[in-house]
Amino acid sequence: MKPPASEKTVRRLNRILTMIPYIRQHPNMTVADLARVIGCTPAELLDDLSRRVLLCGVPPYLPNDYIDVHIEGDRVSIRFAEHFKRPVRFTMPEALALRTALSSFTDAPGPKHLLAKLDHLLSAETKKKVASVRGRIGFMDHPLSVLQQVEEALRSKREIEVEYYTASRDAMTTRALRPYGTVFHQGHWYVVAYCLRRRKELPFRVDRIKAIRILERTYEVPKGFDISRYEREEMYLPVRGDKEVRIRFDAHLARWIREEVPPGSIRELDDGGIVLHLSTAHFDWLIGWILPFGRHAEVLSPPSLRQRLLEASRKTLDSYGVP
Amino acid sequence: MARISKTERTLNLISFLLKSPVPVPWSEIKGKVVGYDDKADTATMERRFERDKEFLRALGIPLEYIPLDKFGNTGYFIEKADYYLPKVRIAPEDVAAIDLVSRMSLGNVGPLREALQSALQKLQIDFPAPFGIDAEAEERKIKNQSVQTSDPEGSENLDLLFDAVLNAKRVRFRYYTMGRDATSEREVEPYGLGFTRGAWYLAGRCLTRKDIRVFRIARIRGPVHFVHPDGEQEFQIPADFRLSNHIGKPAWQLDSGEAVEVQVRLDSHIAWMAARSIGTADSFEGAHDGSGVLTLRVTAVEPFIRWVLSFAHHATVLSPPWLRKRLCETVGGVAEMYTPSS
Numbered sequence: 001m002k003p004p005a006s007e008k009t010v011r012r013l014n015r016i017l018t019m020i021p022y023i024r025q026h027p028n029m030t031v032a033d034l035a036r037v038i039g040c041t042p043a044e045l046l047d048d049l050s051r052r053v054l055l056c057g058v059p060p061y062l063p064n065d066y067i068d069v070h071i072e073g074d075r076v077s078i079r080f081a082e083h084f085k086r087p088v089r090f091t092m093p094e095a096l097a098l099r100t101a102l103s104s105f106t107d108a109p110g111p112k113h114l115l116a117k118l119d120h121l122l123s124a125e126t127k128k129k130v131a132s133v134r135g136r137i138g139f140m141d142h143p144l145s146v147l148q149q150v151e152e153a154l155r156s157k158r159e160i161e162v163e164y165y166t167a168s169r170d171a172m173t174t175r176a177l178r179p180y181g182t183v184f185h186q187g188h189w190y191v192v193a194y195c196l197r198r199r200k201e202l203p204f205r206v207d208r209i210k211a212i213r214i215l216e217r218t219y220e221v222p223k224g225f226d227i228s229r230y231e232r233e234e235m236y237l238p239v240r241g242d243k244e245v246r247i248r249f250d251a252h253l254a255r256w257i258r259e260e261v262p263p264g265s266i267r268e269l270d271d272g273g274i275v276l277h278l279s280t281a282h283f284d285w286l287i288g289w290i291l292p293f294g295r296h297a298e299v300l301s302p303p304s305l306r307q308r309l310l311e312a313s314r315k316t317l318d319s320y321g322v323p
Numbered sequence: 324m325a326r327i328s329k330t331e332r333t334l335n336l337i338s339f340l341l342k343s344p345v346p347v348p349w350s351e352i353k354g355k356v357v358g359y360d361d362k363a364d365t366a367t368m369e370r371r372f373e374r375d376k377e378f379l380r381a382l383g384i385p386l387e388y389i390p391l392d393k394f395g396n397t398g399y400f401i402e403k404a405d406y407y408l409p410k411v412r413i414a415p416e417d418v419a420a421i422d423l424v425s426r427m428s429l430g431n432v433g434p435l436r437e438a439l440q441s442a443l444q445k446l447q448i449d450f451p452a453p454f455g456i457d458a459e460a461e462e463r464k465i466k467n468q469s470v471q472t473s474d475p476e477g478s479e480n481l482d483l484l485f486d487a488v489l490n491a492k493r494v495r496f497r498y499y500t501m502g503r504d505a506t507s508e509r510e511v512e513p514y515g516l517g518f519t520r521g522a523w524y525l526a527g528r529c530l531t532r533k534d535i536r537v538f539r540i541a542r543i544r545g546p547v548h549f550v551h552p553d554g555e556q557e558f559q560i561p562a563d564f565r566l567s568n569h570i571g572k573p574a575w576q577l578d579s580g581e582a583v584e585v586q587v588r589l590d591s592h593i594a595w596m597a598a599r600s601i602g603t604a605d606s607f608e609g610a611h612d613g614s615g616v617l618t619l620r621v622t623a624v625e626p627f628i629r630w631v632l633s634f635a636h637h638a639t640v641l642s643p644p645w646l647r648k649r650l651c652e653t654v655g656g657v658a659e660m661y662t663p664s665s
Contacts, residue, residue, distance in 0.1 A: 006374075006377075006378070009329050009330055009333070009378060010378055010381045010382060011437075012330050013330055013333055013334065013378060013382055014382055014441060015444075016330070016334065017337070017382065018441075018444050018445050018447075018448075021448055022447060022448050025448055037444070037447050038444060038447075039440060039444055051328075051331075052328070052330050052331050052334060053334070055327070055331050055357075056331065056334040056335055056338055057335065057338065057357065058335070058338050058339045058342050058356070059339070059355045059356060061357065067338075083338060083341040083342045084338075084341070085407065086406075086407035086408050086409075086410075086448070087407075087408045087445040087448060088382055088383050088384055088406060088407075088408065088445070089383060089385075089405065089406065089407070089408045089409075090383065090408070090442055090445065091381075091382070091383035091438070091441075092383070092489075093435075093438035094383070094438045094439070094441055094442035094445070095442070096435070096438065097435040097436075097438035097439035097442055098439065098442045098443075100435060101435070101439055102420065113414060113417055113420075114413075114417045114420050114421070117411060117412075120409060121408060121409055121411060123385060123405045125385075126383070133488065133489055135515075135565065135566055135567075136488060136514060136515035136516070136560070136564075136566055137435075137485070137488060137515060137516045137517070137566075138515075138516075138517055138518070138566060139517070139518045139519075140517045140518060140519035140566070140567065140570050140571025148420070155418070165592060165593070165596060170592060171592070172592070185521075188521070207596065207599065208596065210595055210596070255501060255504060256501060259501070259541070259542075287635060288633040288634065288635065289633070291632050291633070291635055291654070291657060292628070292629035292630070292631075292632035292633050293629075294632075294653040294654075294656055294657055295653075295656040295657065295660060298660055299661075306661050307661070309657065309661050310658060310661035310662060312635045312636070313635075313654045313655075313657040313658040313661070314658055315635065315636035316632070316635050316636040316654045317651060317654050317655060317658060318636065319636045319639040320639060320640075320647060320650065320651050320654075322651050322655070
């Protein structure tokens with residue numbers, strides 16, 4: 001294993017070798033815009049340019065042997081860097097990461113195009129190495145083509161119409177949405193969107209979308225919208241709500257539950273069981289989560305959720321012809 | 324003269340080699356390229372050069388040494404065609420794909436995350452508009468970099484296992500088995516890594532258990548070690564190994580029990596959804612009203628029961644009868660639990 005200091009150097013060098021050709025090709029962009037593209041802070045970018053790139057030259061170190069970084073106001077251009085005209089070809093981990101990510105979209109048309117091009121971008125040696133681990137590192141859950149359509153709508157800021165399964169009413173609903181962003185959370189993709197039917201911002205699970213259509217109507221994402229509010233570590237995504245729930249899990253289940261939930265929300269019981277306390281916006285997802293545990297999990301409160309579980313279990317027994 | 328930074332020195336070296344049309348011997352670098360021109364002794368200078376060559380390799384720069392003449396002098400050379408990323412024609416539909424990949428790279432993708440972001444940044448140069456990846460996503464990414472290190476040990480272990488899989492090196496770690504509630508020492512030949520249902524898993528031959536086993540990375544206790552830190556490739560992966568046979572299978576195939584054929588009726592609310600998650604050994608027969616019947620080969624009965632019950636009354640097992648009975652007992656217990664005592 002390399003010591004961390006070397007990793008930092010490699011990371012910085014990598015950034016610089018990618019940044020120089022980009023700036024050459026896109027002269028006079030602002031520092032802020034460049035920093036976004038390069039994936040660093042404006043301060044890091046300026047530091048790289050003024051303290052490293054500017055000093056980079058070759059023997060005999062005459063003025064024209066140095067890369068010329070020109071910063072005027074907040075705009076940047078670079079001269080005398082013909083030898084850095086393109087980024088470095090993909091490294092083995094980069095090629096592997098790109099292939100893995102792209103090939104996980106099995107049923108979407110877009111990524112297949114790019115995937116087909118990828119091989120041409122690799123050196124013979126990298127191509128061989130990537131092939132040797134092919135199929136041994138990967139994302140095993142395949143996102144759906146629905147997701148790609150959501151992304152397309154998001155990019156062109158066009159509304160979508162979805163057929164969505166709503167557990168609360170146990171029905172398919174058709175609704176128009178304005179997608180604000182997507183989140184990959186605990187193995188599930190969500191689209192956070194303004195729902196024109198409910199007139200509010202809500203997260204929708206992409207695998208619950210049965211059909212999708214991109215509409216002509218366009219929209220703007222509100223200025224204050226921040227997708228990172230949805231990027232949380234908790235096991236459930238729906239925004240924290242005001243419904244308080246307490247569930248008791250017996251000793252048999254306790255350790256499985258502990259692995260999934262934040263420790264702060266658990267109270268240990270003397271018999272090895274636990275009581276989980278959570279607040280949620282709605283109960284729908286809880287029915288499908290708790291029912292499968294049988295008698296090993298019991299909702300203690302609120303009574304309305306106990307009632308919902310009683311109904312759900314009776315309906316299920318009904319489907320087996322049990323009175 | 325102030326000592327110049329490693330970054331600056333390495334950049335000078337790369338510049339020099341990229342500008343040179345012919346191989347350059349070490350003697351042309353030493354004493355000439357800034358960063359190799361101070362008063363350090365020969366041994367220090369050579370160590371410095373060795374380290375920088377490592378950087379070049381890590382960056383994917385194709386550095387070769389080529390024999391110059393019959394006296395055995397060697398020269399260093401970068402093959403330009405292998406260095407420069409060819410121009411990529413990026414179509415509009417690729418951009419949506421790249422967006423998705425970029426968003427995925429924001430999530431919990433472990434060791435691939437950094438490599439993926441770096442690859443995407445390299446592709447930026449050929450994007451039709453300067454903001455191929457939208458600005459908000461980029462901003463979020465920067466914000467998130469601090470959030471991502473919630474489990475430093477887990478991510479270090481994952482990095483090391485990634486290395487171990489790529490280089491076929493044996494590893495040793497302590498593993499917590501949830502089912503037995505016990506921790507034990509394992510030695511494993513790591514075959515592959517897979518990300519599924521929000522977590523990373525390792526599949527490999529467990530030398531302790533003498534069988535292929537799957538390990539959830541988050542259940543590894545303490546650090547993972549190489550068995551032989553300096554060794555070369557230590558094992559061959561069986562030709563018939565498929566990661567998908569071990570990781571990411573439907574819940575009802577998670578154990579290797581005897582297969583039972585099970586039929587489940589799904590109502591029109593959820594049939595389309597459930598049918599998306601079936602395995603290759605399973606089949607789905609849809610009716611025109613949107614409902615359907617799934618035929619599954621179940622090797623893990625308990626996980627199957629939990630999967631079916633997560634659909635409540637929308638999914639009903641048709642056969643075998645003993646499984647229907649088990650389900651009725653489980654659900655009956657729940658109904659009883661919530662029935663107010665009169």
